[in-house]
Amino acid sequence: MLNTLRKIVQEVNAAKDLKAALGIIVQRVKETMGTQVCSVYLLDPESNRFVLMATDGLNKRSIGKVSMAPNEGLVGLVGTREEPLNLENASEHPRYRYFAETGEERYASFLGSPIIHHRRVMGVLVVQQKERRQFDEGEEAFLVTMSAQLAGVIAHAEATGSIRGLGKQGKGIQEAKFVGVPGSPGAAIGTAMVMLPPADLEVVPDKSVADIDAELQLFQSALEGVRADMRSLSERMATQLRPEERALFDVYQMMLEDAALGNEVVKVIKTGQWAQGALRHVVSEHINRFELMDDAYLRERASDVRDLGRRLLAYLQQARQQTLVYPDNCILVAEELSPAMLGEVPEGKLVGLVSVQGSGNSHVAIFARAMGIPTVMGAVELPYSKIDGIQLIVDGYHGEVFTNPSEILRKQYADVVEEDRQLTKGLDALRALPCETLDGHHMPLWVNTGLLADVVRAQERGAEGVGLYRTEVPFMIKDRFPSEKEQLAIYREQLAAFHPLPVTMRTLDVGGDKALSYFPIKEDNPFLGWRGIRVTLDHPEIFLVQVRAMLKASEGLDNLRILLPMISGIQELEESLHLIHRAWGEVRDEGTDVPLPPIGVMIEIPAAVYQTRDLARQVDFLSVGSNDLTQYLLAVDRNNPRVADLYDFLHPAVLQALTKVVEDAHAEGKPVSICGEMAGDPAAAVLLMAMGFDCLSMNATNLPKVKWLLRQISMGKAKDLLSQVMRIDNPQVIHSTLQLALRNLGLGRMINPASDIQA
Template sequence: MNPLLELTRIVQAAAQASSDADQVELIVESIHRAVGVDVCSLYISQPDHSMLLAASRGLDPRSVGHTLLPEGTGLVGLAARSRHPVNVAEASAHPDFRYVAETHEDAFHSFCGVPLVRGGQVIGVLVVQSREARLMSEEELAFLVTLSTQLALVLPMDPAAISRARGTSQRVRGVKGAPGVGIGKAWICDRDDLYKVPDKACADPEADLRQWHALLEQVTQEVEQERRSLEPGLSDAVTAVFSAYQMLLGDSQLRDGVAMRIRAGQWLPGALRQTVQHFADVFLAMDDPYLRARHEDIHHLGNKLYAAWTGNDARPVSSGKGPVVLVGSKLSVSDIAACHPDRLQGIVSFEGSTLSHTAVLANALGVPAVMGTGGLKQLNNGDTVIVDGNVGQVLLRPAASVKREFRRLQQAEQALKGELAELVNESATTTDGQRIRLFANTGLLADISPGLANGAEGVGLYRTEMPFMLSDTFPSEEEQEHIYRQVLGAYAGKPVYMRTLDIGGDKPLPYFPIEEENPALGWRGIRFCLDNSALLMTQLRAMLRAGRDSDNLHILLPMVSNTGEIDALRSLLDDALAQLGDEGYPLKRPPVGIMVEVPAAISLLPTWAPRLDFVSIGSNDLSQYLLALDRNNPRVAAAYDHLHPAVLREVARVTAIADEVGLPLSLCGEMASDPAAVLVLAGLGIRTLSMSAARIPRIKWLLRTISQADAAALAQRALHMEHAADIRELLQQALRERGLERLLNST
């Protein structure tokens, strides 16, 4: 046996299994064959920490799915409890041995159990047994230990789901797409995927070119019709989402890319696939989750164009009665538009993230959504589905009692929405009179209207990367000005904080590739911009021109870590103002500030104060750099918590420094939309918070319900605690005591 080849083969096969049940069966069968033992079994940890026999080769098959070992019982329990392999030649002689009659394991003497550990928790035990009374060799044991480590990463996130029979209730975890609870019958939106189209020679390039231009015109009209079908009585965000699709359809890079490939001899579907994959892969390679999510928009559009070419774009969900939950791997706005708003109760996407266009639209429509669930292989059309967008979970075929409880939550959610709608035009003022401004984070034009509709008092973070990502060349000054002017105009009279280009290192441009061993600490943010000062000058000029008729532009610098970076930016801004003044633009110098996300910036804030007009804490990056944790890495994400004592103490230090030197301070990131964290932030004296638009009403309600004095007392208690879990429990209990427990169900 070649251990490396066997490891690779078993792990790859397990990862590609068509269902959870098939996966565990394949695992035990492959190990049984590779190691040459008489028995191979997989025990899976249950919620009460008992161990269920989920699969076996060699034990009585009737015991699979039924044999349950209480926590700590037998040699399996010993392996789980000790988190160390148990390797014995004669199992029955071991003091921890427990005979399980229904497995009929009498004939087997040796026992070797290896724990499967993920995220610090034992999720199962892999067991091999032999009729011969022998110890597993060092090589065999090393193979099993290595294999168990890798298998722990490919087993389902909810290992207990492995043992559930088909047709029974099932809970699946995903990520929050849009808040709320929805209950309805599943409608699976499957269609031909453009990415499965093969390459093929083009028989008649001129005919394919004509068909390509006709397809563009047809789909452009369809997108406009879909926009109109959703538009009445809904926010402008719906229109903005479709506008993004129309922008892509009109983009010369898409049009010309397909045409070029057709002329090179590729048939139309193949040319479309190659072009779409090229642009989608550019975004998919980004480490920034917001930019990475944009690859889905391009894939959605490619599928729509391909469906129009095949003529298979019909969606029967547009007819019929009753509540519907749309389910699919790549749900698009077209799928949503095909369902009557009164029927649409929820959205479940196998792929995607909180930043997907699907999630953006779900938020705008007020439809609960869960993203990134992975394929729900045991789900059929018509199955009852509960979409819990508040915590990012999906319940398949729930029991009647579970449905009743979620209907109660659904009614409570609707009542809360009604109450919060009355606060849209009210300020976020504490009961003892302290005003806190609530801003929105945006990046797409589609994100703008939801912020205004939810009462945003400005834009705390506008990401300017998008024009650079959508082009095959650096966008011109005029192109950037056009986009920035729309954002500033939409928020006329309200402050807009525009972050300069945060790209480089881990977010390379398709036409400016960068390769680094450690991109998180590399050529990114202000470092990249200053090293490419001509690009930064163009962007500064575009911002200044866009803001010439208003006074709401604020320029925000990312990833600042030294004084020279601020001085260099100020010098470039002086030059830009002088140039535009000579060109006849009467301009006023906008306020300039930095994002505090590199820990080094904290100590230098007093030195920088005379050079700055404001500061903004970027809580996501600051937390990651302080904790040395990538919250998007599933192996360490569980340890990430912005309520970590070190994070809270550094936020408190920044707040104190800003107050001492007289710098206006804001905070953006997930902390700003976490009700527990907001108690601390308000108590520390932070008076401006920026968050996703959907979270503004809830945070406003929270702030209007508490006093500044209470928040300050809670903040001081939190700052003296040592564990993030204890801090969170303190703050959540404070919310319950103040009658705000409903916020805990919607975070």
């Protein structure tokens, strides 16, 4: 049965359109199960009726004509109950309905299974037989499995618009929604431009050659061609990105250097292998090495290598790529977007990005946020190869992509895009104003930084300090651990840029979805594994060098704060403090006179929530990492699009944990801040302020919106709102209550322009 299933799925996936796919399914299922009839009924949302769309065994002329409402017939019953129905004698069932045109009175036994995609009933798959018999469990399981396969096929057909013509008016299902993860906030309406790989390395065969010099010459020409392409792409993006953000093109250039990827290919060619085969061999090895890490950041490096490999192969094949014509309002779609692809779109045309692979932490997502382009990552079910040229809506707030949107949805999102534009324009005036509520409560707004360009953005938006400097970013763009001297220079630049404002530097936080190519971590469950402080305590040589560099960098500036990530108990904290004091002693012995900076702990593991007071006694401040704390409290991987809708920082458990942390920290007389996506969400920021957080730290892009909202509300009103939502047990109701309350104050649509849309 499994083998048969595999073959049917392959055949269905190769079908040219939905009609052909349905024809294959009814024919193959009928053969496999040995029944006399197999039929597919699809739910037409316009008429809300199940329409017979394909059959093998019933009268073919009844296709498209026979239909039933959800409260009619056995098919309607299967659809409304959303579970299989297995009957020995269908005509005895009270819901049985006879259709003369199908000729189905001859069939006694009936087995129907609902076709469901993302909780939405799309149709019903039915088999029937003349003899009275109960279908066994194996047959029922097979039909349920086929229904699940069919759901994906129908969803793809909706996306590409090939279901049109289902309803009597000839419109049928057009609009389809695909869920991914938010990559960069904002909304965009435009035309899909699918970037398919120009050359397929995987199908390149091995071939021995006699003229090795000719192959070497061929490869050198390809290298030069791709180097030139990278230089021109980098120059073309000069007006859109700051120099430090274009550094990824330098990473590409470094990979192409003779000492890196280029040299390895040359070595393989010299063994007698032709250039294309040598390239495939080297690139595959690199990709396999990175992808074995099962890690988001390393997968990005793998996609960089894959992208370079394809470009080199295109030159080797002397593939004259046709000049691509990019549409206005172009939404770039690819299985795996690379930073180079962004640079190929003419300036002013790119409005949105969709990547089937990747997460909100990938290189492309970082670039997109820097450029302010709405982006959805991880849209795994989007049939990307078939949607070139169709209309799309990208909702970067919620991580959703709509294909073939209706006029109503287009109008709603057009309003969102315009409101976003007006809002950004209006917020520029807030830069020099304090973040102060209507009743005089000052709420310090700090920023999270990592890229050098974040410094400029933070200063442009009036940040009062850095609540989280991600020190792993400089580690990630190198191919080895940076030396103490290199780290010192990077940290000094960051501290000097914000002086005299405080800069909170988190010690190296790798593992989970962040790893280093030269320090591989392979684990079945990386988020519950070797990450954060666990890695650096196991490698004190890395930790000591980093802390020494931070301390030396702060000489004469005295605005450094050190933050320890992923602390799960007192022992880890005591070991960390011991190492920091040791590094401080060494630095002073070397003649660098710096005071011991304030030291803090990140509260991001549930265990730390319940030890807040114990931890607070030993440090100077606490900082909640809302992204990880939410993920651990709810047991939801925040990078997994399949459970993205369960990840919600307004979940009652998260709000209760945060309230406890603030109360316990303040009971010990210690300040507590919060960093992460939650702090940058304007509506959530109102609740966090009311809880008593001493500081909110966020992405610089979100800071003006948060400041605007907090300046429009009083602390008293914020506390009333908090008290109201703390009595609610459902996150959806909390969202609605918050939106309604802010809308009643005239502030609703400004905090998330896409919040009203019900698609």
